[in-house]
Amino acid sequence: MNDTETAGCPLCPRELSVRTELRVHLMVDHRKSAVIEEYVARLEHRDESAAPAP
Numbered sequence: 001m002n003d004t005e006t007a008g009c010p011l012c013p014r015e016l017s018v019r020t021e022l023r024v025h026l027m028v029d030h031r032k033s034a035v036i037e038e039y040v041a042r043l044e045h046r047d048e049s050a051a052p053a054p
């Protein structure tokens, strides 16, 4: 049931239902930016703590 949390894209107004979808969206729609790789890396690191965003 953890997949119900939402994650907003930092580069566009789009909102993804799951952090995994945000990861895919970033890689597919914004993969031209090198910043995305760093952002995705942070997302993966944050997954370990599983802390819900406020």
Ligand SMILES: [Zn+2]
Residues within 6 Å of the ligand: 009, 010, 011, 012, 013, 014, 025, 026, 029, 030
């Ligand atoms: Zn986006």
